[in-house]
Amino acid sequence: MDQDLRGRIEREAETAALFNALKHDSDAQVGAIMGPMMGENPEFRPHGDEIPGVVAPVIERVNGLSVAEKRDRLEALAPELLEEIDAEDESDDRPLPDLPNVDSYEEVRMRLAPNPNGPWHLGSARMPSVIGTYKELYDGWMLCRFDDTDPETKRPDMNAYGEILDAIEYLGFEPDEIVNASDRVELYYDHARNLIDEGGAYTCSCEGASFSELKNAGKPCPHRDKDIETTRAEFEAMVDGEYESGEMVLRVRTDIEHKNPALRDWVAFRMVDTPHPRPEAAEYRCWPMLDFQSGVDDHEFEITHIVRGIDLQDSAKRQQFVYDYFGWEYPELIHWGHIQIDAYDVALSTSTIKELIANGELDGWDDPRAPTVASLKRRGIRGEAVVNAMIQLGTSSSNVDLAMSSVYAENRELVDDDADRLFFVRDGVEIPISGAPDVAEPLVHPDHKDRGRRRIPVGDAVSIEEDDRPAVDTRVWLKGLGPVRYTGDAFEFTDEGIEIVREEGVDVIHWVPAGESVPLRLRTIDGDETGRAEPGVRSYVSDDIVQFERIGFARIDRHDDAETVAYFSHP
Known part of the structure; x- marks a missing residue:
C-alpha cells in the first residue's frame, strides 16, 4: 500500500469516526466505520486485509479527543457533516418534523377542516395544535373551513360553529380566514360542470347495491358511456332538485379496474332530501361529497400542506x-395515526358524547367527565398546555397515546406560580380544639413569601x-x-x-374551621x-386558579x- 493511499x-477513517462519535455521543467503533467507508470508496476494497490495521489507530486517537476537539477537527475536515449533526440536534428539540418542500412555495398555507356536527372532543385539538404551530414556525397562513356539506349523516350543529x-382561540390560534363550505355550493357546481365537459364525470342512477357489485367485479355500469350532453342535462336536473335522495348521483370517471375498489368511479355529488340547518343553504338538494368539495377548496385556497388522518389516504x-x-x-x-387518550371512561366520539348528554348522563360538553376541549377549559387547564402536549406526539403515521x-x-x-394555596377538606370529620391560637x-x-399570609379563624x-384522623394520644401538625x-x-x-415534624416525623395535615368554613363542591x-x-x-372570582393543598389545582x-363550586384541574 503506497503512502498516498494510506x-x-x-x-476517510478519521472523518467517519468523528462523525460517528459526535452523532451518537459515544466512542466510534471500527465495525461501524469500516462498512460505510469501504462502500463509498471502492478503490479501498483490494486492500481489505490491510485496512483494519490502518483504521484502528485512527479511531483510537479520535476516541481520545474531547467533544470540543472532535467538533473542531470535524469542522476542519468536513464542515457540512458538522452542520448535519447540529441540524439533527436542533430538530430533536422540536417534536414536529419540518414540512416537506417548503422552499417550493412562496408561503406555507394550511387549513383546519372541522365538521361542525358538534363541539370538539379532546382528540380534535390535535389538528389546530399542530397546524397552528406550523403556521407560527413558518410565518404561514391558516384557513378554518367548516366542511358542512352533509346535512343528513353528519348534520351540522348550529352552535358548533x-x-x-x-x-381554536382557547388553544391560542387565530385563523387568517374562516369559510363555510355550505356557502360555496355554486362553486362546486361550476367545477362539476367543467369536469363533465372534460369527460371526467357521468351521472348514474344505479341502485347502490347494484353498482357495488359491478364495481367490485371491475365492470362498468351501463351509464358510464353516456354522452356529455346527457350527463350535463341530468346534472342540471340534480342541481334543480328534480331527483329524490338515492335516485341519481354524479360519479368521477376513474379506472374501473383499479386495484383498489374504493377508488373506482366514486361519487362526487348526491341528492339529499333533508334541508341544511343553515337558512342560507337550506334550498340546496344536490350536495358534493367531502372528497370532491375538499379537493376543490384545497386548490382554490392554494393550500400547500395538508395534515390528515391515515384513514383518509384513499381521499x-x-x-x-x-x-x-x-x-x-x-x-x-x-398522514398521521389515530390518537388514544387515557384517563376517561367516555369514548372520544362526538356521537357518543351527544348521546350521553341527551340521556342526562353528562351535564353538557363542559362536564368534567367529558373528554372535550370545553371540559378542559372549564377545569382551568390552559390551552397552551394542551398544545404543548399535543405537539410532543409529532406527526407519526403510527397510532399514538396521549397520557393526560x-x-x-x-x-x-404554567399555573403553579400564580395559584394561591387554600385548604379544602372533603367530607370531613369535626373535632373540637382547645388551647390553639385564635x-x-x-x-x-x-x-x-412576599405575597403574605392568609388569616383563618380557628374557632372551637x-x-x-x-x-x-390520628390514633388516640398521637400528635399531628x-x-x-x-x-x-x-x-x-x-x-x-x-x-x-416544627422540629417534631422534621426530626420526629409527625404528620402534617390540612384542616378548615368547622364554624366559618364554606361548603364547596369540587367537580x-x-x-x-x-x-x-x-x-x-x-374572595376568589370565577376563572381564578387555586391549589387546594394536598389535593390539587382547581378553577373557581x-x-x-348554598355552596362554592370549583372544577378540579389535576394534582
Whole structure:
C-alpha cells in the first residue's frame, strides 16, 4: 500500500469516526466505520486485509479527543457533516418534523377542516395544535373551513360553529380566514360542470347495491358511456332538485379496474332530501361529497400542506383523479395515526358524547367527565398546555397515546406560580380544639413569601379528612396552625416547634374551621366531591386558579348561595 493511499484511508477513517462519535455521543467503533467507508470508496476494497490495521489507530486517537476537539477537527475536515449533526440536534428539540418542500412555495398555507356536527372532543385539538404551530414556525397562513356539506349523516350543529372557533382561540390560534363550505355550493357546481365537459364525470342512477357489485367485479355500469350532453342535462336536473335522495348521483370517471375498489368511479355529488340547518343553504338538494368539495377548496385556497388522518389516504387518491383532469398540483401530504387518550371512561366520539348528554348522563360538553376541549377549559387547564402536549406526539403515521398526565404536567408549569394555596377538606370529620391560637396564618404561596399570609379563624372545632384522623394520644401538625395531640375526643394544642415534624416525623395535615368554613363542591373527572373550604375561598372570582393543598389545582367556577363550586384541574 503506497503512502498516498494510506493517507486517504486515514483521512476517510478519521472523518467517519468523528462523525460517528459526535452523532451518537459515544466512542466510534471500527465495525461501524469500516462498512460505510469501504462502500463509498471502492478503490479501498483490494486492500481489505490491510485496512483494519490502518483504521484502528485512527479511531483510537479520535476516541481520545474531547467533544470540543472532535467538533473542531470535524469542522476542519468536513464542515457540512458538522452542520448535519447540529441540524439533527436542533430538530430533536422540536417534536414536529419540518414540512416537506417548503422552499417550493412562496408561503406555507394550511387549513383546519372541522365538521361542525358538534363541539370538539379532546382528540380534535390535535389538528389546530399542530397546524397552528406550523403556521407560527413558518410565518404561514391558516384557513378554518367548516366542511358542512352533509346535512343528513353528519348534520351540522348550529352552535358548533362558534364553539369550534372558541376552542381554536382557547388553544391560542387565530385563523387568517374562516369559510363555510355550505356557502360555496355554486362553486362546486361550476367545477362539476367543467369536469363533465372534460369527460371526467357521468351521472348514474344505479341502485347502490347494484353498482357495488359491478364495481367490485371491475365492470362498468351501463351509464358510464353516456354522452356529455346527457350527463350535463341530468346534472342540471340534480342541481334543480328534480331527483329524490338515492335516485341519481354524479360519479368521477376513474379506472374501473383499479386495484383498489374504493377508488373506482366514486361519487362526487348526491341528492339529499333533508334541508341544511343553515337558512342560507337550506334550498340546496344536490350536495358534493367531502372528497370532491375538499379537493376543490384545497386548490382554490392554494393550500400547500395538508395534515390528515391515515384513514383518509384513499381521499387523497380519489382527489388526485380530479386534480389530474384539471391539471392541478396536489398539496404536500402528511398522514398521521389515530390518537388514544387515557384517563376517561367516555369514548372520544362526538356521537357518543351527544348521546350521553341527551340521556342526562353528562351535564353538557363542559362536564368534567367529558373528554372535550370545553371540559378542559372549564377545569382551568390552559390551552397552551394542551398544545404543548399535543405537539410532543409529532406527526407519526403510527397510532399514538396521549397520557393526560403530560397535559397536567404542562399545565402545572404554567399555573403553579400564580395559584394561591387554600385548604379544602372533603367530607370531613369535626373535632373540637382547645388551647390553639385564635387565627392561623399559613402562607398564601410557599414559594412567594412576599405575597403574605392568609388569616383563618380557628374557632372551637376544626374539620379534617377522615383518613387523617390520628390514633388516640398521637400528635399531628395542623398546617399553618401548629401541633396538636388527639385525645380521642378533641385536639389539644401542644405549642411544640416544627422540629417534631422534621426530626420526629409527625404528620402534617390540612384542616378548615368547622364554624366559618364554606361548603364547596369540587367537580372532578370521577364525579363530584363535597366538603368545606377555608372562608377565604369566597374572595376568589370565577376563572381564578387555586391549589387546594394536598389535593390539587382547581378553577373557581362560581359562588352560589348554598355552596362554592370549583372544577378540579389535576394534582
